[in-house]
Amino acid sequence: MIILIILGVLLAITLVATAVVYAESGKNGDWEVPVFAMFVVIIALLFAGGFAIGAAAGEKHDKAYIEMNSQYEVLMYRLENQQDHVLEDTELYNSIVEYNTTIRYEQKLVGSKWIGIFHDKSIMKCKEIDLSAFSKEVEK
Numbered sequence: 001m002i003i004l005i006i007l008g009v010l011l012a013i014t015l016v017a018t019a020v021v022y023a024e025s026g027k028n029g030d031w032e033v034p035v036f037a038m039f040v041v042i043i044a045l046l047f048a049g050g051f052a053i054g055a056a057a058g059e060k061h062d063k064a065y066i067e068m069n070s071q072y073e074v075l076m077y078r079l080e081n082q083q084d085h086v087l088e089d090t091e092l093y094n095s096i097v098e099y100n101t102t103i104r105y106e107q108k109l110v111g112s113k114w115i116g117i118f119h120d121k122s123i124m125k126c127k128e129i130d131l132s133a134f135s136k137e138v139e140k
Helices: 002-028 032-080 090-111 121-125 131-139
Strands: none
Touching: 002 032, 032 090, 032 121, 090 121
16 A cells, blocks of 8 residues: 555656656757656556555465465364264354365466466465365264
């Protein structure tokens, strides 16, 4: 967010400076310098904006990975402290199925050659929850 504010201030300063140079050059009849300066500044701002968006996306990736790990830990804790058969607790079962589906979907997106660069690679470290081990353990 701070990066976007800084980019906005830089854009405002650039536009004001370009307008001043443009007005001064207009009196002399030399229009090439302001047009070139505006072109260079616009290209620089586009690159800076791209870097800002990349930095913001990186923060989002870290947050998503942390959320998935904490969700895994909570579900594992609930599974280990389960008194009844795992499949009888529909809320827990649905939460695990939703978690596993989300993990598979995110891992599939990371593996895509077209959009994989926009997704966090660390999501591949997340593990799915295997219900078969817990259901057999309770049945014994």
